Amino acid sequence: MRVPVSWLTDYTDLPADTTARDLADRLIALGLEVETVDRVGADITGPVSVGRVLDIEELTGFKKPIRYCRVDVGAANGTGEPQHIVCGARNFGAGDLVVVALPGAELPGGFAIGARKTYGRVSEGMICSAAELQLWEDHTGIIVLPAGSAEPGGDAYGLLGLREDVLDIAVTPDRGYALSVRGVAREAATAYGTDFRDPADVEAAGTPGDGYPAAVADSAICSRYVLHGVTGFDPEAPTPLWMKRRLALTGVRSVSLAVDVTNYVMMELGQPLHAWDRSALRGPIEVRLARPGEELETLDHVKRALDPDDILITDESGPINLAGVMGGVTTEIGLSSTDVLVEAAHFADTHIARASRRHQLSSESSRRFERGVDSAVQPAAATRAVRLLAELGGGAVDAGYTDIADEAAAAPQPIDIAADHPDRIAGVAYGRERVVRRLQQVGCTVEQEGAAMLRVTPPTWRPDLGDPNDLAEEVVRIEGYDAVPSIPPRAPAGRGLTPSQRLRRSVGSRLAATGFTEVLAYPFMGQRDLDGLQADGDDVRRTALRLANPLSEDEPLLRTTLLPGLSKTLVRNVGRGFNDVALYEIGLVYLPRPDAPGRAPMLAVDRGPTADEAESVARALPDQPRRVGAVLAGDREPGGWQGAGRPATWADAVETAREVARSANAELIVRAAHYAPWHPGRCAALYVRIGGAERLVGHAGELHPRAVSAYGLPQRTVAVEVDLDAVEAAGEPVAAPHVSGYPVALQDVALVVPDGVPAADVEQALRAGAGELLEGVRLFDVYTGEQVGEGRRSLAYSLRFRAPDRTLETEEIARARDAAVAAAAERTGAVLRG
Incomplete structure (x- = not known):
């Protein structure tokens, strides 16, 4: 909201030496986000x-x-x-x-x-x-x-x-009243302790009930509806220069006098208005929800299919307005409109917010309705508008007007609050009198309810005040946030990072040391993201929680995998010229529970939850395992003077998973698998042992070409995703290793096995057969060819033997090697290659 200071001072007298920067600082102290103070016209000098x-x-x-x-x-x-x-x-x-x-x-x-x-x-x-x-x-x-x-x-x-000073204010969703000069002027008057002259203090002109016929189908969607008209209006009457200037300073383009007046009153009072050409209306007006199959061509000349949740303004011809968002073309004010009908209404904020998002129409009107407008200002706003039209356009104000109101629906509800509640919230002794005075400055009506309680009725322009904590916040912000003492909590002695926190830091350090960069993606996704991953229709990852109020309809679900966010981040980096990329993320995924209730209970805010309440919340929440995901593209080892580079392959993805397991001191078991979105034949399933049983913890490998194409990834992109919580559960306590001072003995063996035997199984058999003297096993060569026969391959391993207390003799080494080969032959059918 852009607010010219000269317009603001029409409604409150600021001290003579007040500068725009001083005013901005005062408003910021009250909680308004004044982003900039613009000196409009400062570059105009001279005569x-x-x-x-x-x-x-x-x-x-x-x-x-x-x-x-x-x-x-x-x-x-x-x-x-x-x-x-x-x-x-x-x-x-x-x-x-x-x-x-x-x-x-x-x-x-x-x-x-x-x-x-x-x-x-x-x-x-x-x-x-x-x-x-x-x-x-x-x-x-x-x-x-x-x-x-x-x-x-x-x-x-x-x-x-x-020359004009203009405050540019970023209005938060809870302060819709600040989307008007009226609201900001009230805050300025509070900041300086000056009198506030309310521009809405206008008595409605005419006789209520004698205006244009109208009806409201349900007061839940529109608690107040006002129509007031002007006849004999000159459609060619120009907008006065002062109004054009003020509208331009607030960021509104001048269109015509009729439209400019409605915009001017909206900026002044915060009440959106709409003006119709009365001669284009067909019969009485009705405010109702849309019916299936209805359409409306809005002022931007787009025909829109209406939703049953949309609030409509209709006449006998059908829909003429998408209420609170945009008008229709059939009743648009034009250069021949001499009879003007002005609408001022109080629509349900949630309906307007959903309609604006559904139709991708964000207007100045919808921005105000969805944040909540004054539920009692409609007669004053309509009167202000028709008087300006009559004064500037030469018309006559109608003798009667329409005013349909549901007083009970529009009236703010009283709130009972302990007089010392703001004191307890802020830790500052304000006292009863100061609390009452500050609430009255906000516009509340305060009734004394005994020595300890107050009954507070919020003003109609503050729909965000709904409980004692809201009122306490008002007292605290007006008294000054800087007056609240800063007392840091005292950390209990002897406590450091939890084991899980230490593991996350260790994983992050390991991956960063191997060339990865950490990223944080939004925890949202859509079904289209899972389509890109080539997930089957019955894939468990497609069972996801839908957000009640998603930031984007393209990503309305909580993520069940880290891969979509990582893939999109990789694409952005490659698109900016970084061809060799290695990214990782440590984050939660959200897996719905089959037995979870439909909605989590709303807990009280004045106390901690009981055991039963805490359990009910826990049951409603999804499982939230922590995972590690990584994607690699381009060269894993860059080329240079020392030689050509090496591109990232599926083996790098598997090694990344091994780094994660090493951080937890867990043994990772790797087997070939087929699982989307990885390429068949280049996908590894990752297992750990927990309590003697193997548990699947993730997958690694090269992504399928269709997944690469769907996301626009570089060719041969590889990825890994691992359940960090499960890896942590499989980890063994870390003990300091014994470092032997005796020499190591190296033995190489080449074993011929069928192609279908995994190298990991052969390695596991060698370890089991070699016994305690074996210090390490390394696969250093794989050979296929005529010498080993069709359908077979040779795996060459280097075995390291060492004893902690002596130098090994040749016979001991040979026995250990032979035992390892025998175990491999028994378990995998391996044959020692001659």
Whole structure:
């Protein structure tokens, strides 16, 4: 919300020495997010004054019409003599008042004004347009001031508001009242302790009940509905310059007088309005929900299929407005509209928010409705609008107006609060009197309920105040957050990181040391992400929790795998020129429980949960295992002077999983598998032993080409995903190893096995047969060819033997090696290669 300071000061008198920066600091202290203070027009300098066109000479012989004007600028030029100015605009005539930039002035963009010869004449200045002064968007010609609004030589800075301080405020969803000059002025009055003049303090004009016929189908979707009209309106009446300027400063483009008035009142009071051409309406108006199959062409000329949750404004012809979001084209105000009907309503905020998101239409109106507008300002807003239309457009205000109200639905509910509740929340002794005074400053009505309690009724413009904690927050913020003492909690002695925290740090350190970069992806996904992973229709990863209020309809689900977020992050990095990428993430996935209740209970905020309440919340929550995911693309080892690089392969993904297991001191078992989105034949299933039984903890390998294509990944991208909680459960306590000082003995064996026998099974058999003297096993060669026969391969292993207390003899080494080979032959059918 952009708020011109001069508009704000119409409703409260700030101290004389207050600067815009001081005001911003005060508002920030009250909790409003003032992002910037813009000095609009600060780049306009020098003499810019009012001039009267005395006469015009039309110059001929040029490619476009050129006029040589004699302009009276009074004493602004220091001589009192008329200025001679060349101008190409044609929307003014002799006798008109215009804005003149005299020699010595400088306009936005560093455009210096001086006397110069052009089109064969000397031009002593420039007659200015609104665009040249950056007042508002207008390229139709120069500014023509209303007759009698100023005298020649008068200062144009104050007349047009050329220089203005504008506060740019980022309004949070709970402070919808700040989307208006009225709301911000009230906050400024509170900050400085000055009087507030409410622009909504307007008595409705006319007789209620005698306006345009209307009905509301359900007060739950619209608690108040007001219609007020103007007849005899001049549709060609111009919007006054002051209104155009204020709208432009707030970021609103001027359209026509009727539209500008509704926008002006919306910015002033925070109440969205809509104006119809009354002659285009067909019969009574009804506010209702949409019916199946209904459509509406909105003002942006898009035909929209309506949802039964959409609130509509209808007449006998059908839908004419998508309530609170955008109007329809059939009743649009045009240049022939002489009878105007103004609507001011209080629609249900949740319906408007959903409709705006559903139709991807975010308007100034919907932004206010979805944050909550004043439920009692509608008659005042409609009255303010029709009076402006009548005053500026020459019409007459209707004698009666329509006012449909459900007082019970619109009235704020009283809140009982302990007088010392803000004291206990903030840890500051405010006292009863200060609490009452601050709540009254907010606009609340406070009734004394005994010595310890207060009954507080929030104002109609603060729908966000719903419980004692909201009221306590108001007291705290007005008293000043800086007055709340900062007392850091004292950490209990002797406690450090938990084992799980130490493991996560160890995994992160290991992966970072091997060239990975950690990323944090959003924990959301959509079914399209799982389609890209080539997940089957019955894949358990497709059973996901849907968010009640997703940030994007493309990602409405909580993730059940880390791969979509990692894949999208990899694509972004590659798209920015990083071809060799290794990314990892440690995060939670969310797996729904089959026996979980439909919705978690809402707990009280004034106390901790009971054991039963805590258990009910735990049952409603999904399982949230912590996983480690990683993706690699490009070269794993970059090329250079030492030789060519090595691209990342499925083996690197498996080794990444082994690094995770080593961090937990767990043994990882690797077997070939077939599991989406990995490539068949290049996918490994990862297991650990927990309590003597094997447990699947993840997969690693090269991604399937279809998954690579779906996400736009580089060719031969590899990935791994491991359940870190399960790996942690399989880990053994870490003991300091005994380092033997005796020499190591190396033995190489080459075993011929069928192609279908995994190398991991052969290694496991060798370890089991070799006994305690075996220190390590390493596969260093794989051979296939005529020498071993078709359907067979040779696996060459290096065995390291060492004893902790002696030098091994040749016979001991040979027995251990033979025992290892025998165990491999028994378990896997391996044959020692000759």
